[in-house]
Amino acid sequence: xxxxxRSGCPIASTLDLIGxxxxxxxxxxxxxxxxxxxxxxSTSPEKIAPGILSSRLKxxxxxxxxxKRKLPENQKENIYxxxxxxxxxxxxxxxxxxxxxxxxxALNSEMYSMSDKGFHADKSAVxxxxxxxxxxxxxKTLG
Amino acid sequence: xxxxxRSGCPIASTLDLIGxxxxxxxxxxxxxxxxxxxxxxSTSPEKIAPGILSSRLKxxxxxxxxxKRKLPENQKENIYxxxxxxxxxxxxxxxxxxxxxxxxxALNSEMYSMSDKGFHADKSAVxxxxxxxxxxxxxKTLG
DNA sequence: ACTTTTTACTACTGTTTTAATAGTTATCCA
DNA sequence: TGGATAACTATTAAAACAGTAGTAAAAAGT
Numbered sequence: 584x585x586x587x588x589r590s591g592c593p594i595a596s597t598l599d600l601i602g603x604x605x606x607x608x609x610x611x612x613x614x615x616x617x618x619x620x621x622x623x624x625s626t627s628p629e630k631i632a633p634g635i636l637s638s639r640l641k642x643x644x645x646x647x648x649x650x651k652r653k654l655p656e657n658q659k660e661n662i663y664x665x666x667x668x669x670x671x672x673x674x675x676x677x678x679x680x681x682x683x684x685x686x687x688x689a690l691n692s693e694m695y696s697m698s699d700k701g702f703h704a705d706k707s708a709v710x711x712x713x714x715x716x717x718x719x720x721x722x723k724t725l726g
Numbered sequence: 727x728x729x730x731x732r733s734g735c736p737i738a739s740t741l742d743l744i745g746x747x748x749x750x751x752x753x754x755x756x757x758x759x760x761x762x763x764x765x766x767x768s769t770s771p772e773k774i775a776p777g778i779l780s781s782r783l784k785x786x787x788x789x790x791x792x793x794k795r796k797l798p799e800n801q802k803e804n805i806y807x808x809x810x811x812x813x814x815x816x817x818x819x820x821x822x823x824x825x826x827x828x829x830x831x832a833l834n835s836e837m838y839s840m841s842d843k844g845f846h847a848d849k850s851a852v853x854x855x856x857x858x859x860x861x862x863x864x865x866k867t868l869g
Numbered sequence: 870a871c872t873t874t875t876t877a878c879t880a881c882t883g884t885t886t887t888a889a890t891a892g893t894t895a896t897c898c899a
Numbered sequence: 900t901g902g903a904t905a906a907c908t909a910t911t912a913a914a915a916c917a918g919t920a921g922t923a924a925a926a927a928g929t
Contacts, residue, residue, distance in 0.1 A: 763905075764905065764906050765904085765905060776907065777909085777910095779907090802904075803904095803905065803906085804905085804906070804907095
């Protein structure tokens with residue numbers, strides 16, 4: 584890992600870690616879609632290419648936003664799960680959804696709502712709900 | 727403007743608009759640094775290349791996050807200002823700063839604090855303060 | 870047991886985007 | 900009026916991304 588950071592700015596540093604076209608969509612699939620495997624990430628509507636998906640998963644694991652493991656009952660599938668560091672991105676994702684709903688919809692007529700995920704209710708309640716939901720998924724997955 | 731959106735997802739759509747390496751840093755310079763001109767953006771520590779800066783400014787203007795104008799007393803400088811749509815990115819930027827402070831600092835030893843900008847006080851108060859501050863700058867600039 | 874399918878990739882090629890620097894035009898200032 | 904300043908554009912090289920094909924290992928079917 585040679586100097587990945589452009590500066591000491593917290594915002595620039597975050598972009599240097601997850602400011603690419605795909606990382607946040609993988610995290611979205613995990614946290615809002617409950618996705619856990621390479622196959623599942625591959626089938627998202629944005630159609631990420633396998634080479635890019637592979638490199639992003641390695642990178643996200645490298646910076647400890649996700650973990651990679653196999654479950655004892657299945658040696659074929661790799662299971663990717665968010666770490667706490669990754670789960671703490673929920674407030675950021677929430678703000679993106681809110682801003683997008685208000686300011687991007689006019690540009691993208693195909694845009695769907697995320698009201699089914701509980702957005703547009705009380706903000707901090709929504710965030711905590713999504714986070715505890717995901718933590719429950721992790722617990723269930725690891726048994 | 728041919729199909730810029732990969733999908734109907736609000737998160738993907740936001741990334742399709744401002745999910746590159748530089749747009750959010752230009753917006754950061756405007757909102758937290760009070761920067762308004764091409765020259766000022768050029769002198770940020772991350773050293774954006776003029777060609778990229780030029781194309782990003784055009785793009786941000788195209789999607790109505792910023793405006794470009796000349797002031798009557800100076801026909802040389804172009805003045806770039808955030809629109810309301812752009813000012814509404816402050817909550818998102820705030821969450822990035824908070825996440826970064828907590829989760830990126832360990833990876834980037836050069837990272838500086840933004841406590842001088844009022845972060846780490848009450849969140850919604852900070853956001854409103856930054857926003858009204860910027861609106862005041864706009865007012866002062868346009869006279 | 871053996872064949873097929875599934876999963877998780879890697880490899881390859883072409884295209885697009887980004888980076889770094891040099892150069893151009895118009896305005897301002899002394 | 901001549902030099903400095905501001906806002907770019909142009910150019911070339913490097914890196915990232917996109918799309919598709921192919922491979923190895925595990926699992927599932929027969």
